[in-house]
Amino acid sequence: MSKLEKKLKTDMRKKMLDTNPSDELYERVKKELNMKEKQKQYQVNKTYKRWVPILATSFCILLAIVIGVIALNNKKVNAKEYNAIVQVDVNPSIQMVVDEENKVLSITGLNDEGKMIIYGEAIVGKNLDEALEIIVKIETDLGYLVEGSDDNKVTLTISANTEEITNKIEEFSRNTLNKVLEETGVIATIETAKGYAEEELKLLAKELDPTLTEEEINNFNYNDYVHVVQLYHLEVADLASVKLEEMYNEFKNYQISITEKEAVKNAVNHLDIIYQGLIHAYNLAYDALNNAYTSMQDGYYSQFIDPTSEYQKAWLELAELKQAYLDQRVVVANLTEEETDEKIFQEVQKLESLKREYEAKLAILESIEKASSTVYETLVLVFETSLETMKKIEEQLPDSIQTITFETLIDTENKLNEFKQEVCDTFEAKYQEAIDNAKETLQARKEALRASLHNNDSQLYE
Numbered sequence: 001m002s003k004l005e006k007k008l009k010t011d012m013r014k015k016m017l018d019t020n021p022s023d024e025l026y027e028r029v030k031k032e033l034n035m036k037e038k039q040k041q042y043q044v045n046k047t048y049k050r051w052v053p054i055l056a057t058s059f060c061i062l063l064a065i066v067i068g069v070i071a072l073n074n075k076k077v078n079a080k081e082y083n084a085i086v087q088v089d090v091n092p093s094i095q096m097v098v099d100e101e102n103k104v105l106s107i108t109g110l111n112d113e114g115k116m117i118i119y120g121e122a123i124v125g126k127n128l129d130e131a132l133e134i135i136v137k138i139e140t141d142l143g144y145l146v147e148g149s150d151d152n153k154v155t156l157t158i159s160a161n162t163e164e165i166t167n168k169i170e171e172f173s174r175n176t177l178n179k180v181l182e183e184t185g186v187i188a189t190i191e192t193a194k195g196y197a198e199e200e201l202k203l204l205a206k207e208l209d210p211t212l213t214e215e216e217i218n219n220f221n222y223n224d225y226v227h228v229v230q231l232y233h234l235e236v237a238d239l240a241s242v243k244l245e246e247m248y249n250e251f252k253n254y255q256i257s258i259t260e261k262e263a264v265k266n267a268v269n270h271l272d273i274i275y276q277g278l279i280h281a282y283n284l285a286y287d288a289l290n291n292a293y294t295s296m297q298d299g300y301y302s303q304f305i306d307p308t309s310e311y312q313k314a315w316l317e318l319a320e321l322k323q324a325y326l327d328q329r330v331v332v333a334n335l336t337e338e339e340t341d342e343k344i345f346q347e348v349q350k351l352e353s354l355k356r357e358y359e360a361k362l363a364i365l366e367s368i369e370k371a372s373s374t375v376y377e378t379l380v381l382v383f384e385t386s387l388e389t390m391k392k393i394e395e396q397l398p399d400s401i402q403t404i405t406f407e408t409l410i411d412t413e414n415k416l417n418e419f420k421q422e423v424c425d426t427f428e429a430k431y432q433e434a435i436d437n438a439k440e441t442l443q444a445r446k447e448a449l450r451a452s453l454h455n456n457d458s459q460l461y462e
Contacts (some may be wrong), residue, residue, distance in 0.1 A: 083226040084160035097230040102128040107234035142449040143326035148333035151190035159195030161222040201225040208232040292383035303372035306404040
């Protein structure tokens with residue numbers, strides 16, 4: 001985390017509910033992100049106001065402040081305005097949310113390679129064509145798209161409210177990609193895939209924000225769901241690995257149950273003495289739940305995040321093989337007719353061998369992931385068993401106890417912000433070293449890929 005980020009985070013924590021940062025702070029953030037002044041003030045409806053304060057104090061401090069500055073307005077959104085999801089897959093998988101002016105509002109990598117491509121790049125706030133140009137050029141620079149290769153492929157997936165909007169963005173994106181690919185000398189097939197249907201996007205929104213109630217999410221429209229995706233991108237912007245992001249989501253989801261049951265326990269402890277046996281049983285069950293929760297966090301970390309874990313060691317080995325494979329693709333793509341048949345055969349065979357080796361190593365990683373998931377799911381089962389035990393005890397308690405739920409506890413915007421703030425702060429405090437390590441690993445891999453490819457280029461022209 002840079003000194004600027006730390007200072008901004010400290011400043012914003014002092015003003016957690018101040019969703020309109022000072023002009024001075026805005027200018028500093030804008031300068032850091034190299035953004036131009038927006039000519040249009042973006043508007044969101046009242047539904048989303050609750051999200052912004054927490055974002056301004058979570059991992060994505062710089063981007064969140066900018067969104068907070070330009071987004072807060074309770075006027076109804078103009079019917080001509082919309083948000084859409086643009087996904088670009090080369091194998092690095094990258095997802096963006098854009099508005100009707102093709103401005104990129106948020107971005108995330110859907111896999112580790114996607115996170116690597118966008119890491120350290122100032123893409124939010126740019127036009128979609130600029131964003132696609134940056135992505136394609138980095139992917140070419142790192143060897144994912146190869147000049148002279150005949151197997152380059154880019155897949156576009158557009159998710160928007162109407163077919164007309166989808167087609168409009170798809171055509172714009174395809175034209176942009178063709179132009180950039182031509183400029184970089186890369187020949188690639190551009191394919192399209194079907195985007196999210198509204199019901200699919202609704203399920204995704206609920207998954208990304210488990211604090212949404214059924215009533216809230218049932219009143220959302222397509223653009224509302226896309227906005228949830230946008231805010232999630234910002235929420236996890238500082239988590240530089242898929243497994244770290246998954247751990248954060250697990251942490252967030254189960255914290256809802258912990259918050260609810262802690263409140264129930266406090267209420268139970270004030271019941272009449274006639275409930276003494278149930279009070280004792282409930283406290284024991286709560287302790288078991290808390291211990292299970294801690295074991296789940298420690299278990300996930302030890303299985304997937306710890307650098308000494310089998311998963312991480314296999315992941316690094318796979319990354320090294322991928323680098324070798326990408327390097328060899330460049331070598332094969334640059335073979336000329338002047339090369340002997342034997343030389344061409346050897347290089348092509350080497351590429352095929354690396355591909356088979358990569359696929360075998362990927363299978364090993366998936367096997368380790370499956371075994372590690374089984375270990376983690378055993379810990380989750382202990383947690384869920386404790387939760388069921390508590391629910392059965394609650395059925396024997398007064399109705400006033402049974403009405404205590406997360407929704408009744410977190411019933412205002414301020415309370416929701418405080419809950420999300422606590423989740424973010426607790427996770428960050430506990431796993432700051434892992435967060436920093438993930439970013440360092442990503443940056444090192446990005447630099448290694450670039451250096452390796454450029455080294456190969458130098459050798460080709462010697």
